[in-house]
Amino acid sequence: MNKRIFIVASLAMLLVIIAACAPAPTPAPTAAPPTIAPKVEPTKAPVVEPTKAPAPTPAPTTAPTAVPPTAAPQALLFSSTQFSPVEEQEKMRSVILKDFKAAKVDFVVDPSEAPFMDRIIAEQKTGKITVGVIGALHGTFPNLIQANALEDLTALAAKLKDRAIVKEFMTLGKMGTDKQYYIPWMQATYIMVYNKKAVQYLPAGANVDALTYAQLAEWGKNITAATKEKKIGMPAGPTGLMHRLTQGYLYPSYTGGLVTTYKSDDAVKMWTDFKAIWEYTNPQSTTYNSMQDPLLSEEVWVAIDHTARVVNAFKNKPNDFLAAPAPAGPKGRYYMSVLAGLGIMKGTPNKAGAEALIDYLTQPAQQAATTREVNFYPVLETGLPTDVPAHVKLELDGVVKQSKAADAKVALLPIGLGGKAGDFNKIQQDTLTRIVLKGEDIKKVLDEEGAKLNALMTELKAPCWSPDPDSAGKPCQVK
């Protein structure tokens, strides 16, 4: 009898232990969450144009923003998907948020979107709201709207109208509705970074600051001929942002569009050219989530990636690396701007504090501090600050050159995909895997994946966004 109890009990315990150790979904390795972010404006980037920093370095003791004076500052939870490195979180807490007095801010970061969203959804479902301000990339906001987790910030937007926030960014913050869902917070982009050792192998007559994709392939070929190694790198790892390069760089630069031109002849040409680049791309690229590590270890010499994912290269070896614009294709030098926004959690216990914090973070002094300390760029018309640390300056040079290039054009992040942004990205990822890694026939893959894309766009009824031509409110379709 006793023995039996013992056996059953230990079996049960064993089960519990197995269950406890087993499947907890681990956060994806390194790296910030998949972004979608966009920016608008078919013409020139609002980025750029270094001007004097609106406020000189020592973080000015800004008058704490207007909030009805309460006895003691209330607590305010600021939940962010940005700033996964611990140093950046510390900068946020000890420098950027230091002078904010209207509430006691608790800044928490969940770099992986799944747990971040799960917390917000759980709080909304249980009605036990603790989150105040939400800081996330543009691409996360459709999920937040779907979870009905956002306050309407139209009134706050009106209050901030003298802030000179780039208009297109404010429009993006409406997420295609007439409500303001987020206030733009900061922006970033993707640039090319190269090791100075690679410069000698540039194709004859090529200017590294005005490269074409064809020249990039040739550059890679020269490097491989000289070193016997493939030294171009692409962020094609499981949480890498390669699909953004396809969406905002390769497709627009070759076809002038993305969805409408998905299987056009120009697209076939693009994939053919990209396969030529891939010939000289380090095959370990399928494990690269952020390019700074392979750049630093010199596994690769030339890479294209998100500014936040290459900045350590400049930080750790400032004498080795330079930044340049991404290459251009036949239709121009398209680049994508990544936008992060600030929203307010629906039902937050400290709405006044949350509004005050958004007001505070969009002030010029804090915008400049964000660039200086954590390397994201301001969303204000006033442009970029100049008093930045050396490594930020190195990277900024590339960003400025990119947006000021004669043939520069801006591609928007996907708009109107709602909770299906992941499905959209997956189509580009699958297309790349099939064409480039598995070597399937380009036309066949584009036909099949194009059909999936059409089905998705029809289901979503999402109209075209720039640079695809306006579809007059009808679902964007592959031609």
Added chain:
Amino acid sequence: MRVRSESILPYGLLAPTLIFIVLLIVVPIFQAFLLAFQTAEGEFTLIQFQKMLADTSFADAMKFTFLLLMFIVPAQVVLALIMALLIHTRFKGHTLFLYIYALPLAISDLASGIVWLSIFTERGFLNSILFQLGFLERPFLFLSYQNLPAMFGTIVVAESWRATAIVMVILLAGLQVIPRDYFEAADVFGANTLKRTLFVVLPLLRPSLQNALIIRTIFAFQTFAVVLALAGRVIPVLAGESYNWYALNRNANIAAAYATLVLIFTVIATVIYFRLLRTTAAEAGFD
């Protein structure tokens, strides 16, 4: 009265565990099951499974999950058996080895994946050492999608390192409960070490082997963090696809469909192990 309280006692003792399991495991399993058969709007459907089957990575994920299983489980059981038998001889300093063997158990699978990535990557530890020793002229690309066998091999090595210890612990526990009498009897009949191991230890170890195989196979179906770190999207596995659909593509329904598939395979594997190992155990005359 006494009898009654005694008969209630076991249930009382089990209750906390049961409540724990029901709330945190049975209910979520049921919810995941429902998700797999629902649309995002909550209507019942089989579309999630259709989408899963049509997924570009599905066929590869099936293939690689079973390939991994075929390589990892036997390798680990053999390795663990050798380790357990060694420790069981209680040679001098065997506890130290036990601790060393068990060390990987304390490391999360993603962390160990990243550790192995730093070993196998182009400028990683392994290439650096081989290069320094003059074995290589230039780094060997273990993690190239163009060299799938090498990439697959690194996963087998990393997974074996990570999870052999759990199998060893189970087998060692099994070894320690075998009564000494059997060994003495074997000695009396003049069995040498090899014979004793083959004809006495192994048959008596069958129940533990069964447990070890079941647990290890369940874990093998769930493997993905190490695979994700070393092979990215190039070598998809079922559990990894479930994670990707949930965490990256934010589609809980298709993720649940994958999870349900993993559950079905796990159940099938467990039943097979029970059948196979139980009959042979009975044949051998042990119970």
